[in-house]
Amino acid sequence: MAHSGINVLFEGRNLIRLFGGLWTTVEIAAVALVLGLILGVILGVLRTFPNRLLRLVLRLYLEFFRIVPTVVLLFLFYYILPKQLGVNMPANQVATLVFALWTAAEMSDIVRGALISVPKHQRESGMAIGLNRLQLYRYVLIPQAVSLELPATINLVTRVIKTTSLLMLISVMDVINVGQQVVEANNQKYPTGVFWVYGIIFVMYFAIDYPLSWWAKRMDKKRLERANG
Amino acid sequence: MSSWQIIQQSLPLFEKGFVLTLWLSFLGIIGSIIVGLICSLLKYFRVPVLSQIAAVYVEISRNTPLLVQLFFLYYAFPVFGFKLNAELCGIIGLIFLGGSYMAEGFNGGFDGVAKTQVETGKAIGLSRIQLARYVVFPQGFTLSVPALAANIIFLIKETSIFTVIAIPELTNTALDLIGMYYRSNEYLLVLVIGYAIILIPLSIILTLLEKRVRYGAFGN
Numbered sequence: 001m002a003h004s005g006i007n008v009l010f011e012g013r014n015l016i017r018l019f020g021g022l023w024t025t026v027e028i029a030a031v032a033l034v035l036g037l038i039l040g041v042i043l044g045v046l047r048t049f050p051n052r053l054l055r056l057v058l059r060l061y062l063e064f065f066r067i068v069p070t071v072v073l074l075f076l077f078y079y080i081l082p083k084q085l086g087v088n089m090p091a092n093q094v095a096t097l098v099f100a101l102w103t104a105a106e107m108s109d110i111v112r113g114a115l116i117s118v119p120k121h122q123r124e125s126g127m128a129i130g131l132n133r134l135q136l137y138r139y140v141l142i143p144q145a146v147s148l149e150l151p152a153t154i155n156l157v158t159r160v161i162k163t164t165s166l167l168m169l170i171s172v173m174d175v176i177n178v179g180q181q182v183v184e185a186n187n188q189k190y191p192t193g194v195f196w197v198y199g200i201i202f203v204m205y206f207a208i209d210y211p212l213s214w215w216a217k218r219m220d221k222k223r224l225e226r227a228n229g
Numbered sequence: 230m231s232s233w234q235i236i237q238q239s240l241p242l243f244e245k246g247f248v249l250t251l252w253l254s255f256l257g258i259i260g261s262i263i264v265g266l267i268c269s270l271l272k273y274f275r276v277p278v279l280s281q282i283a284a285v286y287v288e289i290s291r292n293t294p295l296l297v298q299l300f301f302l303y304y305a306f307p308v309f310g311f312k313l314n315a316e317l318c319g320i321i322g323l324i325f326l327g328g329s330y331m332a333e334g335f336n337g338g339f340d341g342v343a344k345t346q347v348e349t350g351k352a353i354g355l356s357r358i359q360l361a362r363y364v365v366f367p368q369g370f371t372l373s374v375p376a377l378a379a380n381i382i383f384l385i386k387e388t389s390i391f392t393v394i395a396i397p398e399l400t401n402t403a404l405d406l407i408g409m410y411y412r413s414n415e416y417l418l419v420l421v422i423g424y425a426i427i428l429i430p431l432s433i434i435l436t437l438l439e440k441r442v443r444y445g446a447f448g449n
Contacts, residue, residue, distance in 0.1 A: 080417070
C-alpha cells in the first residue's frame with residue numbers, strides 16, 4: 001500500500017511533534033507530582049495531629065477533591081481563577097496547580113493511613129525515650145510509614161499520569177492535542193492514520209505506566225507474602 | 230438576568246444530563262463488575278489461555294487513560310468499519326476500563342483470605358471447587374468490598390470524560406452552556422452540585438456497607 005496509515009507517523013515532523021507533546025505531558029505531571037507529594041506528606045502528618053478544627057478543614061479539602069471529577073476541577077480553576085480572583089495563568093500552569101492540589105489531597109490520605117498503622121508501641125516507645133513531636137515523626141513514624149505507603153504512592157503516580165490525558169480539554173498542547181492536529185492535517189492523505197496516531201499515544205501511556213504499576217504490584221505481593229509468613 | 234434565573238433556566242437541561250450520567254454509570258458499573266468477576270475467576274482457577282488473555286487485558290486497560298481508550302473506540306475504529314454511536318462507545322469504554330479495576334478488586338479480596346483458612350479447608354479434604362465455594366469466595370467477596378466501593382465512585386467520576394465524545398452528560402451539558410452563554414460561575418456551581426448529589430450519599434452508603442460486611446471477615 002502506497003498510503004498505508006502507519007506512514008502518517010513518519011511524514012514530516014509528525015513523530016517529533018508527538019514526542020514534543022508527550023514531553024509537555026510528562027513535564028506537567030512531574031512538576032505537579034513533586035509539589036503535590038510534598039504538600040500531601042505535610043497535610044497527611046497534620047491530619048494525625050489531635051487538633052480537631054485542623055483535621056476537619058483538611059478532611060473537607062480531601063473530600064472536595066475526591067467528590068469533584070478531575071475534568072470538572074480543571075474547568076473550575078480554568079474559569080474561576082482569572083474571572084473571580086484576577087489571576088491570569090497559562091493553561092499549563094493552571095493544570096499543574098490542579099494536579100498538584102489533587103495529588104496533595106490523595107497523598108494526604110495515604111500518608112495518614114500509613115502513619116496511623118505504624119504500631120502504637122513505636123510511638124509510645126519514642127515518647128518514652130523523650131523524643132519531641134518533630135523527632136518522633138522524623139525518626140520513628142515517617143521512616144516506617146514510607147515503606148507502608150510506597151505501593152499506594154506509586155499507584156497514585158500512575159493515576160496522575162493517566163489523568164494528564166485531560167489536559168487537552170483546557171487546550172494545553174499535550175500529546176493528545178498534538179495527535180488530534182496530526183490526524184486532522186493528514187486525514188486526506190492517510191484516512192487510516194487516525195488509528196496509528198491514537199495507537200502510538202496509547203502505547204506511550206502504557207509504556208510509562210506499566211513499569212510503575214508492575215513495580216507497585218510486586219512490592220504489594222512481597223508484603224503479602226511476608227504477612228502470611 | 231440574575232444568577233438565580235440563569236440557574237433556573239438551565240435546570241431542565243442539567244436534569245437530562247444528570248439522568249444520563251446516572252444511567253451510563255449504572256450500566257458501566259454493572260458491566261465492569263461482570264467483566265471483572267469473569268477475569269478474576271479465570272485467574273483464580275488458572276484456566277489455561279483464557280487467564281493469560283485476561284491478564285493482558287487487565288494490564289492494558291489499567292495502564293492507559295479512559296480518554297485515549299474512548300478516542301480509539303470513537304475515532305479510530307470507524308476507519309475499519311465499526312461505527313458505534315457515542316453513548317455505546319462511552320459504555321463500552323467505561324466497561325473496558327472498569328473491568329480491570331474490578332478484577333483487581335476481586336483478586337485482592339481472594340488473595341487476602343488467610344492462608345490458614347485455605348490450608349484448613351485442604352486438610353479436611355475439600356476439593357478445589359469446594360474450597361472456592363465454601364471458604365475463599367465468601368470471605369474474599371467480603372474483603373473486596375472496600376476496593377469495589379472505591380471503584381464504583383471512581384467510575385462515576387470517569388463518566389465526566391464522556392464529554393470528549395460529546396455525550397450530553399452532566400459535564401458536557403455544563404460546558405455546552407458555558408460555551409453558549411459565558412456564565413461559567415453559575416453553570417459550574419450547578420455542575421459541582423450535580424456530582425455532589427450523586428456522590429456524597431453514595432459514598433456514605435458505601436462506607437456503611439463496608440462497616441457492615443466487616444463483621445463477615447474473620448480468620449484475619
